[in-house]
Ligand code: BJW
């Protein structure tokens with residue numbers, strides 16, 4: 709893989725870095741992506757499971773799907789890609805991670821600033837009274853769990869289609885994108901909005917956009933640099949480069 713001289717110059721002069729991630733960065737930890745050949749949505753379309761109406765109509769099915777994914781995530785670890793992003797904190801003034809992932813792997817790897825746009829699968833809450841539940845509190849229940857206070861249905865604390873993103877995380881992400889000198893867009897198909905608008909927002913505000921993916925995406929034509937390869941491998945190369953600047 710070759711890096712352009714413009715990228716080298718940008719890396720040298722950049723102070724504020726944003727890393728915007730999607731399911732691809734966790735693929736190397738063993739978390740299935742959503743779309744594509746290995747996607748978890750080959751059998752079910754996203755709209756069929758990841759929305760509130762589906763949860764109300766097919767509660768058990770949706771909970772089965774989340775329990776399955778909670779189990780996967782409990783048994784995996786952050787990978788080289790997550791750790792490379794943590795290491796970037798040594799070389800830049802600020803590194804903000806904006807993630808669409810709900811697997812908590814950036815925090816577990818040690819990234820200090822992490823904005824989770826689509827929630828976190830380790831948290832749950834009651835749709836009746838809002839009471840929070842950890843996975844440990846609900847995990848062993850066979851059927852869809854109910855609130856101990858109001859008997860309301862408990863749901864995973866993730867953002868489904870048609871739902872707003874958490875306001876504070878979104879506002880902070882927009883600010884970070886607007887002030888970024890460089891934004892790395894890693895392992896996302898960039899088709900789910902409004903998250904997918906952040907790289908172009910950053911670009912309009914002057915950031916250099918670097919895409920890292922195993923294949924070209926919707927975003928590639930707007931990126932200043934497209935690095936094709938696995939997130940873990942490419943990010944390690946980028947950090948090596950930065951170290952030796
Ligand atoms: C590798 C790799 C390796 C693999 N290394 N790379 C029409 C037009 C525009 C917008 C809309 C529209 N109709 C509806 C909308 C809005 C909708 C939307 O965007 N829909 C589009 C799909 C059409 N958005 C919403 O509804 C959002 N809310 C919203 O807009 O609020 C306002 C509103 C309110 C009320 C009414 C209407 C609007 C909410 C979106 C929530 C998304 N939630 C999910 C599920 C989270 C919970 C869960 O996980 O169960 O979030 S959907 C799913 O997609 C998940 C992901 O975060 C998200 C993005 O997926 P991601 O990360 O990009 O994964 P993949 O699989 O798509 O891509 C993986 C990539 O990795 C690929 O490119 C691979 O090549 C690559 N890869 N291995 C590097 N080793």
Ligand code: ZN
Pocket residue numbers: 834835836837838839855856857858859860
């Ligand atoms: Zn309740």
